[in-house]
Amino acid sequence: MADHRPVDGAGENPLAELELILESDPLIDEVGFIHPTQLASLSGEEGVDAPGPKNPRFWSRDGKLGISTEVLLPLYKEARRAFFDAVRDFRTRCGSGGDGGGGGVGCEVMKHSRALLLVSSDFGTAWNSRKLVASKEESFSMYMDELRLSELILSYSPKSDQAWSHRRWVIKRIAGQTSSLPEIIMKESELVEKIAERSKMNYRAWNHRCWLVSYMTKERVMCELKESKTWAGLHVADSSCFNYRRRLMTRILEDLCCKDGVSSVDYSFEVYQCWKDELDWDEILIKRYIGREGLWLYRRFLSLCWIRHFTTHAHSTSCNSNYIAEQTTDPSFFLDKELDLVGSSLVVQDDHFDDFQAQALYSTTYILWLAKQMPSPLEIELRQRLTARNMNDLLSEFCPNSSFLSGSSAEDTK
Template identity: 45%
Template sequence: MVESGAGAGDLLLHDFERILHDDPNIDEVGFLHPTQMDSLPLLGSNKSPYLWCSDHKLAISTHVLPDLYRAARQAHSKAATTSPSADAPALIMLHSKALLILCPDSFTAWNSRKKVLSADHNLTQLEAELQFCALILSYALKNESTWSHRRWVITKLAQSHQDMPQIIDKESVLVKQIAEKSKMNYRAWRHRCWLIPYMKPKQVLDELNKSIKWGELHVADNCCFHYRRTTAVKRTEEIPFTGSQKLIYCGRRNCGGMRCSSDATKGESPCGPIVGSSHSGGCNVCSAMRKPACQRRSPWQTSS
């Protein structure tokens, strides 16, 4: 059994931070009971019975969490309040990383990381910060502090004129994976909605197409339909309308179908298959939902 006290906590923190430094590609963290830790295979490089890391997976014994957390909090506080030095930013990033893995709601630690990243303007560090946020979201799927910090990092990358379409595609994949693990995850879908203004027109259409299948498999997930509505509104903003035209929604619950009508076209949509026709039987979005799965085709797709 580990000895309690500041000395034991410092030793645990040293081993913990060494693991984080040696394997920067850790993508999953688990907090295990000591009996579960005993069942893990022994590793030659593992010198601590309370910390285990293999194949980019990190396990921490719940038995040492209090001592480890106190040591990480004290180390971060000391690094953040000492006089500025050449090593201060690296120490702040190191200790805050350990602290946030143990307690993702530490606003002080997130703010200290923002200060370091803002002063350095290092694009590599910003991209690594996205990876770090994804690590925390692998077990704290609804942590608002982590989602908020992730949006801050993406804003910084956008200001640096990075490849936003590629970043958005990766974010879409991340949110989908998290939504599969955590149903009705409002924070994840809200993050996805926040990305819409950064999307190109083609990406908006792609997101609408992807959400069709999700809506069919998760009919009770209102977050998905809210996201569809937001993307549909974004798409209609990109369609030119004349003064005599207006946008008409289908009116059915959980449906994003719509059409634009005018006196000249007598209700026929001049915008093509992007918008559906609102008739007594419902729009083409509703019709696609009612068809058997083998016959369904996304109403947002153009016909070949």
Template identity: 50%
Template structure:
């Protein structure tokens, strides 16, 4: 039987192989993950059961050491299994009883750590939203928190492609933003959007921001002060339409850009052009026809992107006609003549029936 010195040296060697730590980074060998998780889970459940028992016996007068154990062990479990709902829930219970703002910020730090290695953890994102709601209920100034949250979601979206949860979280934040923050987000997000023109989530975020400008009281106040619609919001939407058209012409065949254009078009007509008079609607529609014609020119050395561009331009006009009243619909069709039918048959014959449906309607 080996003596204690030999056993100690052997155990020390195994531990060195199982764990690696350098530059504030910890690596754990895969062969110890399962037993380590079982031990962490056992410690957490034991401390949680003790916490519940003391709560039932003494109400809110719970021994601080027990709360500390619950928080410590739940953190350990979550770092190994980020979607362990019981651990997140017990942290919410303990923190909400404390009513200490610093604890809320500690929760944001923990979930940030979890998201750094598991960026699509729904539980971690949900926990952050709970924390922000709690902070919002008690503290009115959220500007720094929201700015930090938006930056976090942006960084994670850059590292983790197609991360719907990060973008969904960012969209959720918009409802808490002030007027100046919304405008800053729209401005600052342009460069990112320009580099990710195929990312639907990015443009869905801009959709949420733009919609918010029409919901808020400051837009209604602007309307009272300037019934002619010559307002800051009006200018914001106008610039967004121009920017959208620039992207469409520069980045050929990107469907996300055309879908965003549809959103801008219908809101522009409803909230601005229609209220300012029929002439403004006509000017907008004439511009859309020019855009359609410029995007349906396919070079002789045909590239797939140009064909996609022509298809999106044609289907966009068909969609736009459906949004108009009968008089405007007929007017657009007369200006188009046979152009759109020829484009549809050429680049997407499977969608040519859409034009027949529009003509039947008119």
């Protein structure tokens, strides 16, 4: 290993100082980069005669770690050099037939890569080296350390692709090896919600949460759907949250439609009621938050699945018709509700606000899209209902070139 010299003659080099802090406090759960003047004031709060350098580069207390922005560049250079030296020694040891993972060389790789990732969260080689060492060790405690490290990095870099990917890799490795996996998955979901609260429009976090659904039990999926409802209702502009709810709803249908499993009547009714409640809730949000396209897109998914699985027309095509048939509804009732919603949305109450215009446009495209997804009997019925409600002219105002409306008008003139 190369000798680590002091940086700019300032005593102990910053890498050794940082690694000492991390070793002495393994429960650090948040890291941030602080201007030197702010760092000095934080250190001053602990007392004027406090031991340590007069110009501190790090601050750590109560599980929080602050790093001076002044030391970032020399720290990165030192950590990068130490990391590649450790990797070189590790590969040499492995190439000569040695264990490499459980010995001191593997520990050096893990130690220096941790410091490097704290200042460069997307350093792919460092993440891959940690995977290599951890996979050789195959220790559950080491995998849990990896989850803690990636969570620490996400505290300052919540959109780090590498950090989220590393968490998925760890979960794949421990799946089937521990009985605590459901608890780990639940904590992962809570972590995403916590990060999404302070990092808006975080697609990577929500994508990770969608990925977790495949590891959830049926009961956990239902709980997630209920627990995320309030958050989604307060963040209707965040379409990633509704993509997550869509993934949960799809998983519910998958469980119901599983050919190898046997769904109970109670669970079938629970799914039916869940879908009905979701449609009603989405309608409330559409009326409350005018002009939100994401809500209309989410309704497309809900309505299409409702037609395919929960209407009387779905008997022959439903994946589990023996159970669902007992809870199916008349498609005419569903069409009436949707036309009531679209009709109320077509009324532009104020031309000065674009939201009302957008609401009318989204409602028009929604009903026209839905018509294209319907089987022929329901499409014909929809045409008749639009004509009976005198809605064709209103729809044509926002979609004048619609072939569906043109066909409907042609039939009406016959």
